[in-house]
Structure formats: C-alpha cells, structure tokens
Amino acid sequence: MAEKEFEPLGPTILVHVELPQAKNQEDLEELHRLAESAGSNICDAIVCRRDGIEPRTYIGSGKVTEVADAVKAHDAKVVIFNSPLTPAQERNLEKEIGVRVMDRVALILVIFAMRARTYEGKLQVELAQLRYEQARLVRGWTHLERQKGGFGLRGGPGETQIELDRRALRERISAIKEDLEVVARRREQNRQERKKNAVPVVSFVGYTNAGKSTLFNRLTSSKVYAADQLFATLDPTLRNMVLPTVGKVVFADTVGFIRHLPHELVAAFRATLEETIQSDLLLHIIDIADPRIEDNIEAVNAVLEQIKADQVPTLLVFNKSDLKDDVAIGIVRDETNKPIRVNVSAKNGLGLDDLLAAVSELLTLDQCEFELKLGHQDGKLRAALYELKALEVKGYDEQGHELVSVKLKPSDAARIEKLSSGRLSACLINHQGTLPWVQEESFDFDDID
Incomplete structure (x- = not known):
C-alpha cells in the first residue's frame, strides 16, 4: 500500500451545537483537542443553541452566515462540526460557506489515517x-x-x-x-498459539491520552510513540514479559477510546478490538487528574459493553496519581482483599511494582490447586505442567511415583486434560466430587451488534 502524505488541516473554525436532548457540552473541549491532533490551527469556536436540527444546514441560515463571516475574517480553510452531518447538509454548508466542511466522524477518520x-x-x-x-x-x-x-x-x-x-x-x-481476513487469520493463529501455551494476555484500555502508551513503555521497556495528544498511537502493540508467580505474560497496548466512538471505527477495527475481548485481564488506565474523570470512565465502559468486553476481569489503574495530594501510590483492595485499583505515575515510574504485583495476583486468582501422582508413563503430562510453571515436586512414594502439587487455571487444566488423554484426572490423589476444572465456552465475535 502506497504511503500517503497528510497535510495539517490548517486554519479552522469549530461549530458546536447544543440541543435540549443532548448533554454534550463537555465535548467542545474534546473537539478542540481532536482538531489540534489533526494539525488544525483553531481560529474561532462558534456555539449554537437550537431547539432542533435544521434539515438543510443543521444550524439554520443565520448561523451559516455567522460561520461564513468567521471563515472570511480568519481566512479559514476548514469548518468542523461537533455533530454528525448528512451528505446533503455537508454539501449545502460547503456551497454556502465556501470551504471544506467536515463532521466529527470525518475528523476522527483523518486523525486515524495520520496515525496508522x-x-x-x-x-x-x-x-x-x-x-x-x-x-x-x-x-x-x-x-x-x-x-x-x-x-x-x-x-x-x-x-x-x-x-x-x-x-x-x-x-x-x-x-x-x-x-x-488474511490478517485476522494470522492474528487468530498467534492467539491460539498463546492459548495453547497458556500465555495470559493483559490488554491496556482507557480513554485516549490517559497515559496508556507511557505506562506500557515503562513496564515493557518499549518505545511506543507517546505524546500529549488524542490518538497518539493507533496500531496495537504486543510485548512479552515474565512475572515471577505467573511466568510469561503478553501485554497489549490498544487504541484509546473516546465518547461516541463512531460505529464505522468499531466495525473496521474488528480484529484489533477482538484482542481486547480475548484478554485474560484488562488494565483500565484512567487519568486521575482529568476533571472529567467520571465521564471518561463511563465512555470507556460504554465502548467495552458495545464490543462485549465488559465481562473480562478489569483492574483500574489511576495514572498521574502524583498530581493528587490526597491519593497514595499503591494497591487499593476491596473487602475480600482483592486488588481493585492501583494508583501509579507512569511518567515518574511510581507504583509500577505494585501494579505488576496486582496483575500477578489477579491472573492467579482463579487457579485450582490439587495433587498428582505421576508415573514413568506420564512424561507428556509432566512436561506440559513444567512448561506452565504449574508444578512443584513434593516427593516420592514407596513405588517411586512422583508426588507433585499443581496450580492451574480451570481452562488450562481442561486443555491439558484433553492433550493428555485423561491422564490429569487419572493421576489425581484423594480427590472426590466434581473435578476442579471446566471447559471454557468459546466466544464468537460475530455476535457483536
């Protein structure tokens, strides 16, 4: 695919429409940042309050004249609406204003094209x-x-x-x-290989510009592009790490979310978002210093629900905690002593050991523990357990059988049970009742609306 050169949008006029049924006043600031990320030099922002949408131009003839005057006064090249426009509205506005007109979706597509x-x-x-x-x-x-x-x-x-x-x-x-589809099949092969080797995947999600890439670089010693702008990184990045109590883990940095993420992007980024759905743990990175923190969390949760990733276990990571005097760096636990939140500072490297400890704890939280008696014929089973770092030798019995203690996730145990042709169950010691593992249900991405 040939490389495309993207020029900055240049002098720009923003148009923000407030409607009674929509509470999107905070989006004007986000539109500013989106436009700046696309290389706009923002000359003016025109706010329009209306009881309803005007079918022909969205904002009515009076406001169209005001926008056109602002374009001439500032010699602007682009007008960006903070609302979706129909093709007819876009055409009519361009005809009357005399410069390029785009809506919020088109602006985001421009940024994504620049970042890919x-x-x-x-x-x-x-x-x-x-x-x-x-x-x-x-x-x-x-x-x-x-x-x-x-x-x-x-x-x-x-x-x-x-x-x-x-x-x-x-x-x-x-x-x-x-x-x-070819790329997706290759990605799925890699994913199945990780599942085969029981390598857990931890995905970074969060509102754009929350510090995901900075934190990712700190933890994995990577050089993913990070900057104080929306959608600084677009393409997913995967890195291997080794955690003491878990073994090999894959960390995945994903694209940031925003309010009202366009459906076109959700559909187009199917393969990338599938990586999030198939994760063992999500790290929801949150900018604790952002005054719109609650709205940002709600926006990310809405996207996770839209792509059906809201059931994946999630750990909240409050980034930039050093900017808050009343927030202590470290792990916050619930009443059951389970980690639910970690306060960190990616920029200063504070709280990263606590974060890795919480990740390790959550990845091993649902492990089942049991003991096995392995004979000379169980070499394949023994090798599989050693590969997962799930086996601890306790000793030997009088017949020379190896007595071992095992910690495994139910899904991993079910897979090894199948690979060993039932030897895992056959080697259990003094176990009664239901076996301590169940077969995982498969997930079909096509179920997404």
Whole structure:
C-alpha cells in the first residue's frame, strides 16, 4: 500500500451545537483537542443553541452566515462540526460557506489515517473511510450523475458516473475485507498459539491520552510513540514479559477510546478490538487528574459493553496519581482483599511494582490447586505442567511415583486434560466430587451488534 502524505488541516473554525436532548457540552473541549491532533490551527469556536436540527444546514441560515463571516475574517480553510452531518447538509454548508466542511466522524477518520503505521492499521482506516464515503454517495454530488455510454451505444443510456463510483467503492471495500481476513487469520493463529501455551494476555484500555502508551513503555521497556495528544498511537502493540508467580505474560497496548466512538471505527477495527475481548485481564488506565474523570470512565465502559468486553476481569489503574495530594501510590483492595485499583505515575515510574504485583495476583486468582501422582508413563503430562510453571515436586512414594502439587487455571487444566488423554484426572490423589476444572465456552465475535 502506497504511503500517503497528510497535510495539517490548517486554519479552522469549530461549530458546536447544543440541543435540549443532548448533554454534550463537555465535548467542545474534546473537539478542540481532536482538531489540534489533526494539525488544525483553531481560529474561532462558534456555539449554537437550537431547539432542533435544521434539515438543510443543521444550524439554520443565520448561523451559516455567522460561520461564513468567521471563515472570511480568519481566512479559514476548514469548518468542523461537533455533530454528525448528512451528505446533503455537508454539501449545502460547503456551497454556502465556501470551504471544506467536515463532521466529527470525518475528523476522527483523518486523525486515524495520520496515525496508522502498520499494514493492518492502514487497511482498517481505509475500510472505515470508504464506508463513510459510501453513505455520502447516496445524495452526495450532483456532478456524479453524468451518463457514460458503453461501446457501440453512442448517445444511448449508459452507466451513470455515480453508479461507477458506487461499484468502485464496493469492489475496493470487498478487496480490503479479504485482505483483513488474511490478517485476522494470522492474528487468530498467534492467539491460539498463546492459548495453547497458556500465555495470559493483559490488554491496556482507557480513554485516549490517559497515559496508556507511557505506562506500557515503562513496564515493557518499549518505545511506543507517546505524546500529549488524542490518538497518539493507533496500531496495537504486543510485548512479552515474565512475572515471577505467573511466568510469561503478553501485554497489549490498544487504541484509546473516546465518547461516541463512531460505529464505522468499531466495525473496521474488528480484529484489533477482538484482542481486547480475548484478554485474560484488562488494565483500565484512567487519568486521575482529568476533571472529567467520571465521564471518561463511563465512555470507556460504554465502548467495552458495545464490543462485549465488559465481562473480562478489569483492574483500574489511576495514572498521574502524583498530581493528587490526597491519593497514595499503591494497591487499593476491596473487602475480600482483592486488588481493585492501583494508583501509579507512569511518567515518574511510581507504583509500577505494585501494579505488576496486582496483575500477578489477579491472573492467579482463579487457579485450582490439587495433587498428582505421576508415573514413568506420564512424561507428556509432566512436561506440559513444567512448561506452565504449574508444578512443584513434593516427593516420592514407596513405588517411586512422583508426588507433585499443581496450580492451574480451570481452562488450562481442561486443555491439558484433553492433550493428555485423561491422564490429569487419572493421576489425581484423594480427590472426590466434581473435578476442579471446566471447559471454557468459546466466544464468537460475530455476535457483536
């Protein structure tokens, strides 16, 4: 795929519409930051209060004139609306204002296109952009209604330009989907290999610019790009770590979430979001110094629910805790002594040992413990348990059988039971009742709405 050069949006006018049924006043500040992330030089922000949406221009003729005057006064090149616009509204606004008009979804797509670095990321962004443009071909541009006659049909009816463009979009979307399926299969193979080796995955999630990448770099000694801007990183990054009581663990840094995450992006980033769903533990990174902390947490939880990852065990990580005098660095536990939150400072490296200790504790929380008696014929079973670092030798009996203590997750125990053809159950010592493991249910990403 050829590299694309993205120029900054330049001088920009923001338009924020307040409606009685929508409580989105806080989104104006977020729109500022989104626009700055796209390279905008914000000249003015126009706030419009309306009882309802004007079908033709969204904001009405009076406000359109005000926006057009602001564009001329500041020599702006772009007008960005903090609301979704229909293709007709976008066309009418561009005609009357005289410069490029985009809505919030288009702005986010521009930022994602600028940030994508990997082949998969670029494909996902292009897919989201094409789906967005596909909807805009419905009534988008009258200049696409020219007729094009076929060979031997001079002057006769032919395929209109808009039909040609629709077909080209459909074909490109189909080709990208096929390419993404190949990437998805490769990702699934890697995921199954990790499951086979019982390597737990810990995914970083959180509101964009909460400090996920900075914390990820601190913990894994990586060099993932981190900056004080929205969507500084887009492509997922996986790194291996070894925790003392767990063994090998995969940490995954994912794209940040925002309020009202466009459905086009959720659909396009299916493979990336699937990594979150399949995780053993989520680290929800939260900027404790952000005055909108509760809204940010709610926005992330809404996206996790949308992609059906809300059932994955989650540990809250309050970042930038050094900026709060009343917050102590370290682990916060519930009434059962289970870690529910860790206060850290990624920038200063404070509380990271506590965070790793809490992660280790939660990853081993549901382990079942039992004892086995292994004979000379159980080499395969013994090797599998050693590989998982789940086996501790206690001694030998009079017949020379090896007596061992085992700690395993139920899902890992079920897998080893299958691989060893039932030898795990056969080697149990003094166990009565239900076996201490169950087979995991599989998850189908296609169930997502």
